[in-house]
Amino acid sequence: APTIVLFRRDLRVGDNAALAAAVDLGSVLALYIHDEENENIRPMGAASRWWLHHSLDALGQKLQASGARLIFTRGRTRDVVARAIAASGAKRVHWNRRYEPAEAAVDAALKTDLREAGLIAQSFDGALLHEPSLLKTGSGGYYKVYTPFWRALNGGVDRRDPIDAPRSIKGWNGKFDGLSLDDLDLLPKKPDWAGGLACRWTPGEDGARQRLQAFEKDDLPDYERQRDIPALQGTSRLSPHLAFGEVTPFQIFAALHQSDQAGAAKFRKEIAWREFSYHLLFHNRDLRERSFRPEFEGFLWRHDARALDAWQDGRTGYPIVDAGMRELWQTGWMHNRVRMIAASFLIKDLMLDWRDGETWFWDTLVDADPANNPASWQWVAGSGADAAPYFRIFNPVLQGEKFDPHGDYVRRYVPEIAALPDRYLHRPWDAPKSLLEENQIELGRGYPKPIVDHGAARDRALAAYHSVRGKA
Ligand code: FAD
Secondary structure (H helix, E strand, O other), X not given: OOEEEEEOOOOOOOOOHHHHHHHHHOOEEEEEEEOOOOOOOOOOOHHHHHHHHHHHHHHHHHHHHHOOOEEXXXXXXXXXXXXXXXXXXXXXXXXXXXXOHHHHHHHHHHHHHHHHOOOEEEEEOOOOOOOOXXXXXXXXXXXXXXXXXXXXHHHHOOOOOOOOOOOOOOEOOOOOOOEOOHXXXXXXXXXXXXXXXXXXXXXXXXXXXXXXXXXXXXXXXXXXXXXXXXXXXXXXXOHHHHHOOOOOHHHHHHHHHOOOOHHHHHHXXXXXXXXXXXXXXXXXXXXXXXXXXXXXXXXXXXXXXXXXXXXXXXXXXXXHHHHHHHHHHHHOOOOHHHHHHHHHHHHHHOOOOHHHHHHHHHHHOOOOOOOHHHHHHHHHHOOOOOOOOOOOOOOHHHHHHHHOOOOHHHHHHOHHHOOOOHHHHOOHHHOOHHHHHHXXXXXXXXXXXXXXXXXXHHHHHHHHHHHHHHHO
16 A cells, blocks of 8 residues: 655655655655645635646656656545545555644644544654754743744754655556646636746746755855845745745755855855744744734724735835835745835835735735744734834835945836936935926826825834833
């Protein structure tokens, strides 16, 4: 009988402990279950579904080349696993662990069911360098501050080597009523908005490996200096590959280990922020629903559908914010510096609830991540565990001038004002009327006027913050 191997956000054959252990035992029934039926599982956003489709396609081909087929299904995990056991006579089920609360609960219940039925259920590590339940502070709690977390992760965790992909897999060839990949219905219908994503990305394990190699060769040496410049390809862009488990942090650390580049130390610390987000998510089931700092639950967020629309569409009148929101829409990704600026603008300038922003990012990012997304939004809001203080409010003009000094990034995404000279690019409203006319720019017609005045909005946000702090 085969071992059933469940694939979820671990769409790879290399460094896949659950698969490698199954291959050692005999034949393998590889199964992908699209499970959005269990209570509390958050349906994936549209950009993630696009990525998932192509990543499953790539995984299916890779497994096929090694001798196994990937069976696609949808439904409740426990029901589909029961069907697969009935069809194949399998006595063992393997999977790599998940840390999102609802998903982890599904897996825990499955393990209990299978063991009660006298079957073997075995889970493996792979997604994280650390096991969130095992890494504890001196007093036995979990880490709420990044720096001591990083120290513990760096010094105290045994780091295994990545596991090689199996040379060949003995696939189970029995009959099972699966679906085709297209039946999972993951791709956008008309209009197909995914053209910009397809130009930019290569989902799948091979795409991830190529990205890692190219980053290590071209960008790692200067990573520390270039990572904050949104016009450059200075960061790894591994985030969607990590979010779908096409590459593991073990593989990344092993690749960096062989390099003594100056940027490697900084890059390891960024990967550790992802570990920290998962650590927080594991210990806080409602990280995306509730502010980590309870006083923020009393914050009087504004409700303003027009402002939210303007932010989502990249029409706030602040060029760096709009460029970021348009990069997101066109490519499914946004540079980290601009994510911080755009998020700060939503929360502090527009005073809209950080959860509105988190939801939009969840739908539009190809790297939408159950831990990184809410943890980062709470970090910007100031409501998070180890967060930037609320009163640190980004000035979108100064941020633009500092990190996009020649306007290369803004000109790429906001062509309406591309003709302006650098000095007015981040503050088009200050440009002399004659200059605007000369370049046929009419603010409020082509490109919008600012939807809020930053100075006044800043004062409003600080007053609201002081009032919740006063009540805490
Ligand atoms: P690199 O600089 O090359 O970093 C390598 C990897 O380290 C990333 O792929 C990521 O896994 C991790 N990493 C880097 N920075 C961070 C960070 N600040 N927090 C946590 N992990 C980090 N990241 C996501 O993966 N998914 C999200 O849904 C997400 N939402 C975000 C929302 C907001 C409001 C903000 C401010 C940040 C968010 N981030 C998110 C974190 C960060 O912006 C992205 O991880 C990064 O931009 C991805 O690009 P990269 O792979 O080129 O990064």
